Every structure is written in C-alpha cells, then in structure tokens.
Amino acid sequence: QQPVQSPQAVILREGEDAVINCSSSKALYSVHWYRQKHGEAPVFLMILLKGGEQKGHEKISASFNEKKQQSSLYLTASQLSYSGTYFCGTGGLGGGSNYKLTFGKGTLLTVNP
C-alpha cells in the first residue's frame, strides 16, 4: 500500500519553514526520505528506523512515529536549493518486506526568492 504524502505541493519564500508528512496504513520498519530535482535522480536525505531517534542534519530533520505509522520531514529556513519533489519511502516489517521500499507520490516544494 502506497504511503500518503501531504501536502501535494507547497510554495515557500526563501527563509520560510515547511513540514511534509508521510502516512502509512501498514506497520513500518523504516522511513526513507529523498529529494528529486527536475531531470535528476532522487537523492537520499535520511533514513529513520523503528526504535531509532529523530534524524537531522543542518536545517532538514525528520521524525518517525511508529505507533501512528507516520513520518514528518521538517525544512527550516528554506533555501532556493531546497526546491524539488520530496518522496518518502516506507519499508515494512519482516518477511523481506523491509527490503521493498514503497514510495509516496511526492510533494513538490518550490522555494521562491
């Protein structure tokens, strides 16, 4: 089952904050976040594992609520370079399903000057 991302699109001015949510109907082992710029390959941002801590680096961080099967990506003081489509990918529990990443449809983030 494909995770649901929200919002589908968001427009920011440089310096503003944004939150992208990812929700799954299945129990999760992991959540992966990627950013893809137009015409380029997706680039890894971070991975959150069941039982792990909130991850982050610089102005991008993420949380993983295992009970609610939800993850959120936080972008603080956005920069023009943050523009792109953000995907969450979820890995299931056991039976090899943790090796199958199911991606949401993406959130298009546009940062304007």
Next chain:
Amino acid sequence: KAGVTQTPRYLIKTRGQQVTLSCSPISGHRSVSWYQQTPGQGLQFLFEYFSETQRNKGNFPGRFSGRQFSNSRSEMNVSTLELGDSALYLCASSLTGNTEAFFGQGTRLTVV
C-alpha cells in the same frame, strides 16, 4: 567513487518488442532495486536483488523480470512491450537493502 550507472540512457522500442536495461551499482553494494517512475504514479517498486537472489518484488506483471550477477550488476527485462510501459526506469544500489540508497540517472523508455 563511481556512482550508479544505468545503460542505455534512452530507448525507443515498438510495441511487442522486448528490452533489457542494465544497472552497475556502486562498488561494494550488494543490493540493487529497480523502480518505474511515471508522472501519474510516482516511483513504483519493481524488485530488489541481493547477492544474486530476488528478495522482494512489486505488483508488476510477469513480463517484467530481472536478475543479478555475481559482480552485483543487475539487468531488468521487459518482454512484449506495451505503450503503458513507457517510463523512466531507475535503479538504486545500497549496501544491504535497507540503508542509504543511491539512484542512477535512469533509462528513459519510450514505447511507440
């Protein structure tokens, strides 16, 4: 360190033909996953291989198949191509399959 290499970058095929796409992972990575990306559906998981074994597969018809060689290079094959198979096919490599994954630039397949 070389990244993930996919060949060819672009392909145009006719309905009914078959096609083989190749993916060379980052050196030392043993897991290779394949995805189909289309504007309407986003990234759809095809299958994942680790040490020449398919560990998981997505909900695609049997026309889609893959394999992995002992050097971790992987190929995917699509037989009896349909118009709806037109998409960007991405492969991603990682150390174990549930760690940071690196994507290749993809193969853009157009079926006419």
